[in-house]
Amino acid sequence: MTTSTGPRVVLIGPPGSGKSTVASVLSHRLGLVARDTDTDVEVLAGKSVADVFLEDGEPHFRDLEREAVTQALAVHEGVLALGGGAVLDEHSQTALEAYSAAGGVVVFLDVSLAHAGPRVGFNQARPLLLGNPRAKWQALMEQRRPVYERLATVRVLTDARTPGQVAHEIEAALGGASTDVPADQTRSEQ
Numbered sequence: 001m002t003t004s005t006g007p008r009v010v011l012i013g014p015p016g017s018g019k020s021t022v023a024s025v026l027s028h029r030l031g032l033v034a035r036d037t038d039t040d041v042e043v044l045a046g047k048s049v050a051d052v053f054l055e056d057g058e059p060h061f062r063d064l065e066r067e068a069v070t071q072a073l074a075v076h077e078g079v080l081a082l083g084g085g086a087v088l089d090e091h092s093q094t095a096l097e098a099y100s101a102a103g104g105v106v107v108f109l110d111v112s113l114a115h116a117g118p119r120v121g122f123n124q125a126r127p128l129l130l131g132n133p134r135a136k137w138q139a140l141m142e143q144r145r146p147v148y149e150r151l152a153t154v155r156v157l158t159d160a161r162t163p164g165q166v167a168h169e170i171e172a173a174l175g176g177a178s179t180d181v182p183a184d185q186t187r188s189e190q
């Protein structure tokens with residue numbers, strides 16, 4: 001079953017799991033539009049996510065993010081990538097639960113610290129990880145993993161997989177085919 005309106009698929013997961021990248025790859029493949037709540041926040045605020053954190057603080061960022069998630073779940077019909085912490089908000093959790101209860105697909109892009117570390121690096125664009133990115137990522141993932149697992153209808157491990165391979169596995173899940181794509185099949189694809 002799929003929802004008659006709303007996103008074709010929603011991607012959740014920690015920073016560096018590849019939500020933004022995979023949303024772009026997957027949307028091209030499906031002929032849909034990709035949307036990212038971090039971009040929506042930047043439009044709402046008129047500045048970068050990093051500047052919202054720095055100048056207005058995290059609570060203000062979360063307010064804008066809640067607004068972005070609510071709006072995107074209501075009107076976007078393509079692929080939707082959420083920011084990694086969006087699932088912590090109770091209102092957004094309820095909205096995601098309603099979306100999946102109506103047949104929507106929520107994909108948890110899972111990743112280990114070993115693979116997420118090099119992906120997020122010391123990128124200034126992720127203010128929550130500044131200082132000690134690996135330790136902060138690990139603590140954040142420990143806290144959030146149960147939430148990602150509870151809200152997801154599908155989990156896709158992204159370790160040692162290219163964004164194209166991850167998108168392929170999500171496509172299989174959307175098509176009702178097994179999500180258990182053999183490693184050699186995914187690895188041969190770019």
Ligand SMILES: Nc1ncnc2c1ncn2[C@@H]1O[C@H](COP(=O)(O)OP(=O)(O)O)[C@@H](O)[C@H]1O
Pocket residue numbers: 013014015016017018019020021022081084119120158161162163166
């Ligand atoms: N499956 C992957 N394998 C290797 N690198 C990846 C993968 N997915 C994303 N990346 C890279 O990791 C970085 C973070 O990806 P991004 O899509 O911004 O993650 P998120 O939105 O989940 O924080 C980017 O530089 C991106 O090119």
Ligand SMILES: O=C(O)C1=C[C@@H](OP(=O)(O)O)[C@@H](O)[C@H](O)C1
Pocket residue numbers: 013014015016019020038049082083084085086125126127128
């Ligand atoms: O995990 C988080 O709390 C955050 C993740 C970021 O998005 P990505 O997960 O796309 O990096 C961005 O929303 C902000 O820096 C906060």
Ligand SMILES: [Mg+2]
Pocket residue numbers: 019020021036038081082083
């Ligand atoms: Mg992102």
